[in-house]
Amino acid sequence: xxxxxxxxxxxxxxxxxxxxxxxxxxxxxxxxxxxxxxxxxxxxxxxxxxxxxxxxxxxxxxxxxxxxxxxxxxxxxxxxxxxxxxxxxxxxxxxxxxxxxxxxxxxxxxxxxxxxxxxxxxxxxxxxxxxx
Numbered sequence: 001x002x003x004x005x006x007x008x009x010x011x012x013x014x015x016x017x018x019x020x021x022x023x024x025x026x027x028x029x030x031x032x033x034x035x036x037x038x039x040x041x042x043x044x045x046x047x048x049x050x051x052x053x054x055x056x057x058x059x060x061x062x063x064x065x066x067x068x069x070x071x072x073x074x075x076x077x078x079x080x081x082x083x084x085x086x087x088x089x090x091x092x093x094x095x096x097x098x099x100x101x102x103x104x105x106x107x108x109x110x111x112x113x114x115x116x117x118x119x120x121x122x123x124x125x126x127x128x129x130x131x132x
Contacts, residue, residue: 054115058103061094062121065128073129080129096125 064084065071074081080096095104101122105113117125 054113057105057113058115058117058121061092061103061105062124062128065125071128071131080125082129096122096129 061084064086065082068084071082071084078098080094080098082094082096083091084094085091091108093106095106096102097104101117101119103115103117103125105115
């Protein structure tokens with residue numbers, strides 16, 4: 001009889017270990033799913049914010065260049081180079097890449113941003129440059 005009781009205790013222990021293991025696996029899978037879901041939502045919100053910020057930056061620079069009238073532009077084989085000073089006194093270097101339609105902005109506060117332009121935005125920059 002003692003051997004049967006020990007076997008039953010072992011069987012109960014084994015079943016409870018399997019229950020704990022299955023709870024752990026289910027919890028881990030749920031954690032990974034929620035983590036991925038939440039991170040993807042945050043990543044999407046950050047990308048949307050970044051895109052909106054980039055579009056605002058482009059429109060700000062276009063309006064600054066329109067106000068300047070005569071823009072000092074250096075033309076190279078692959079890009080146009082402009083140096084402007086904004087309202088708040090910061091100096092920015094703008095590089096408009098001809099082939100890729102990309103605006104690269106460098107500033108005195110360690111700013112170095114590369115923004116892809118739409119065809120319309122690229123044409124607006126070209127019009128302003130050619131007017132100068």
